[in-house]
Amino acid sequence: MRNKDLDLETVLSPAYLQIWENSLLGVMILDKEGLILYVNKILSRTDDLLDLDVIGKPMTSFYAIQESDHLSIQAIKTGKPILKKTVIYYTIKKKLVNSLCSSFPLISKGKIDGVIHFSLNLQVSQNLFASYPAPKKKVPLVSSRYAVPRKYTFDSIIGKDTVLNDAIDYARANSRTDFPALIWAETGCGKELFAQAIHYESTRAGKPFIPINCAAIPENLLETTLFGTAKGAFTGAIDKSGLIEKAEGGTLLLDELNSMSLDMQAKLLRVVQEKKIRRVGAHREKPFDVKFISTCNIPPSRALEENKIRLDLFYRLAVVVIEIPTLKSRKSDIALLCSHFLEKWTQSKLHVADQITISDEVYAIFNKYHWPGNVRELEHTLASTLTSLGTEKTIYKHHLSSYFIDNYEKTIEDRMRGEKLSSHHHPFHHPGYMDQADMSGHDKICLKTAVDMFEKKHIEQALTRAGYNISKAGRLLNLSSQSLRYKINKLNIQLIND
Numbered sequence: 001m002r003n004k005d006l007d008l009e010t011v012l013s014p015a016y017l018q019i020w021e022n023s024l025l026g027v028m029i030l031d032k033e034g035l036i037l038y039v040n041k042i043l044s045r046t047d048d049l050l051d052l053d054v055i056g057k058p059m060t061s062f063y064a065i066q067e068s069d070h071l072s073i074q075a076i077k078t079g080k081p082i083l084k085k086t087v088i089y090y091t092i093k094k095k096l097v098n099s100l101c102s103s104f105p106l107i108s109k110g111k112i113d114g115v116i117h118f119s120l121n122l123q124v125s126q127n128l129f130a131s132y133p134a135p136k137k138k139v140p141l142v143s144s145r146y147a148v149p150r151k152y153t154f155d156s157i158i159g160k161d162t163v164l165n166d167a168i169d170y171a172r173a174n175s176r177t178d179f180p181a182l183i184w185a186e187t188g189c190g191k192e193l194f195a196q197a198i199h200y201e202s203t204r205a206g207k208p209f210i211p212i213n214c215a216a217i218p219e220n221l222l223e224t225t226l227f228g229t230a231k232g233a234f235t236g237a238i239d240k241s242g243l244i245e246k247a248e249g250g251t252l253l254l255d256e257l258n259s260m261s262l263d264m265q266a267k268l269l270r271v272v273q274e275k276k277i278r279r280v281g282a283h284r285e286k287p288f289d290v291k292f293i294s295t296c297n298i299p300p301s302r303a304l305e306e307n308k309i310r311l312d313l314f315y316r317l318a319v320v321v322i323e324i325p326t327l328k329s330r331k332s333d334i335a336l337l338c339s340h341f342l343e344k345w346t347q348s349k350l351h352v353a354d355q356i357t358i359s360d361e362v363y364a365i366f367n368k369y370h371w372p373g374n375v376r377e378l379e380h381t382l383a384s385t386l387t388s389l390g391t392e393k394t395i396y397k398h399h400l401s402s403y404f405i406d407n408y409e410k411t412i413e414d415r416m417r418g419e420k421l422s423s424h425h426h427p428f429h430h431p432g433y434m435d436q437a438d439m440s441g442h443d444k445i446c447l448k449t450a451v452d453m454f455e456k457k458h459i460e461q462a463l464t465r466a467g468y469n470i471s472k473a474g475r476l477l478n479l480s481s482q483s484l485r486y487k488i489n490k491l492n493i494q495l496i497n498d
Contacts, residue, residue, distance in 0.1 A: 007108040011116050012038060026099070026119040030072055032112055034059050046099075046121050048091040062092050072117045075103035079112050086122075088220040096281060098122045098220070152196040158340045161330035166482040167194075167322055174320045175201040180272075182257070182317055184296040185324035188376030191295040192255065194324060199251040204291060207250030210243050215259035222264055223280060227271070230282035244277050247290045257294040257317070258308040269313045292317055301478055323480035327371040327378060334366050337375060341382050356386075358395045365397065369408050456491045459484070468495055 010016060011029055017038070020027040026043030030036055036054045044050045047062070054062060059072060071082045081104045088098045099119040106114040154168055174181045175198040183191045192211060199209045217225055228242030244252060254260070260268070271277055272292060276285040294317045296303055303309045327334070342356050371377055385399040397405075459477065466472035474484040488495065 006104055006106050006116065008037075008106045008114040009108070011106060024120075026121065028059070028072070028117040028119075029106075029114060030059055030076070030117070031114045032076060034073055034076065036062075037114070042121075043119060046091075046097060046119070048093040048095060052092070063089060071101050071103040072115045075105045075115045075117075076112055079105050079107070081105065086218040086220045087119075088224075098224070151200055152193045153200050154197045156193060157190065157197065158337050159330060159333040160336065161325065161333050163325045163483055163486050164330055164333070166486060167324055168197075170320070170482055171198050171322050172201060174198055174322070177320075178291050179319040180292040180294070180317045181320040181322055182294045182296060182300065182314075183322045183324065184298070184300055186326050186372075186374055187297055188374035189324040189326060190375055191297075191324065192253065194322060195251070195253045195293045195295065198293060199291075202251075202291070204250050208247050209251050209253070210247040211253040211255055212243055213255045215256040219261050219264060222260070223267065226268070227277055228279040230279045232281065239279075242277070242279065244271065244288055244290055245286070249289055251291045251293055254292065254294040254317070256297060258296050258298060258303045262307070262310060265310045265313050269310065269316065272313070272316050294318070299478055301475060321480060323483060325483075327374040331367050334378065335363065337378055338363075338366075338382060341379055345383070345386065356389070356393055356395065359397070361397050362395050362400065365400070365408055368412065370411050452491060455487060456493060459487060459491065459493060463493070463495070 008029075008031065011020075020038070020040045023040060023042070026046055027038070027040040028036065028043055029038040035056055036059050037056075039049055039054060041050075049062060052062070060070065063070065071085055071087065075082055081102065083102045085101050086098070087101050088096065090096055099121050101117065101119045103115055103117045105112050106116060154172055157164070157168055159165070171181070171183075171194050181195075181198065183194050185191050195211070196209060199205065212225065214222070224242065226242045226244055228245055229238065229240045231239045257265075274285075275289075276287050278285045296309070298308070300309070300314065300318060300321060304311060304314060338358055342358075346356065366378070373380070381400070381404050382395075384401045384404070385395050388399050388401075389395065392399075400408075459473070462473040462476040466476060470481050470484055474481050477484065479487070487493075
């Protein structure tokens with residue numbers, strides 16, 4: 001049934017009413033003013049409307065939700081359908097309901113004359129599914145949102161870069177404490193790898209390590225997922241522990257904390273602060289012992305400025321801040337990483353070749369590329385070459401995917417365009433600079449020296465402003481303390497207070 005065919009007269013016809021009445025979905029029909037014209041029995045039971053006179057009354061009178069949050073009202077106002085939205089709400093009798101909802105505007109002669117709303121009670125459907133006997137033969141699960149992840153340790157982190165090893169040392173020091181840690185890095189740098197390494201090198205290694213992706217779980221489900229539920233809290237609710245309880249004695253990873261809503265962060269704040277948890281619908285609090293590790297895919301300073309993370313929650317979860325360097329900032333590790341991946345695939349028999357090598361041409365390309373997807377992109381790029389390698393044992397440029405080559409060539413074009421612009425407006429040029437180069441017999445500018453001079457100048461200014469406090473200076477420069485110390489040592493900057 002197409003959207004344009006849906007109108008109020010059609011959905012209220014006897015034939016359709018018979019369908020709605022025998023549907024497994026809850027159905028409600030409203031006019032353009034939001035007045036209830038029809039509710040089927042299943043929705044009346046779910047939402048405690050059976051004994052109420054609801055026909056002709058405003059739908060908003062029976063639901064304790066702000067008018068702007070009602071999917072039906074949104075569909076009437078926008079004229080657009082809202083599909084498969086998870087909604088948790090209280091009925092008029094204070095019963096909590098968790099439903100998957102869709103709302104479709106009803107249109108007649110180009111004008112909205114109402115809305116039809118469908119809802120699937122998730123608790124009832126889950127209980128119905130659970131009531132079926134398990135198959136005699138065990139079927140292996142392909143994936144699970146909370147599947148036990150592969151165990152990683154600090155030995156699993158590949159690289160000899162100084163900044164990377166500083167981050168490893170800092171993370172290893174945190175593993176010997178129960179202080180919460182926040183790990184931030186761009187996508188593909190290995191944030192969960194660091195989090196697991198902290199857990200499995202700590203005294204909590206024998207207890208659960210449970211990750212939860214805050215961006216992947218709908219906001220309305222996140223509270224029950226984290227805190228659990230009490231029997232009777234809503235239709236079909238049972239006593240069920242949340243992920244915080246499941247992680248008892250171990251570590252809970254809050255992946256992409258900056259994707260969690262501020263309202264949910266406020267609820268989490270109290271739990272972290274009090275070290276006590278109350279299941280949704282429960283009256284008692286329960287103490288717990290869990291170490292929190294959070295990750296963030298943007299700089300913490302930016303997350304705070306953009307109000308992506310509450311400041312009070314940040315102070316409690318970011319006692320230790322660990323920054324993982326990008327791959328483009330540690331290209332000296334590319335060869336080492338490539339060797340590691342190829343050896344891993346050969347040992348696991350993902351490729352039949354005894355030994356695979358990479359040509360100098362491909363290494364040169366890898367070292368010129370900017371790697372926006374970081375180590376994960378390198379791994380996937382290398383893996384894709386194995387499909388076109390055949391019986392050959394050396395990876396050449398023609399083995400690289402067209403997708404990667406297109407991105408690589410765009411990188412080179414952008415770089416050349418930037419160099420042309422900088423040749424006219426060089427950021428390090430000042431009167432006498434070229435004259436000095438010419439007088440010394442050189443016709444080129446050493447870019448590395450110019451960049452070092454630029455960095456040294458700004459770091460010294462930041463240190464002066466911060467009273468030579470490394471942490472404060474780092475915040476001014478948007479650098480972690482360990483990254484700033486590395487640059488200070490590299491550029492031979494003298495610290496007055498040292």
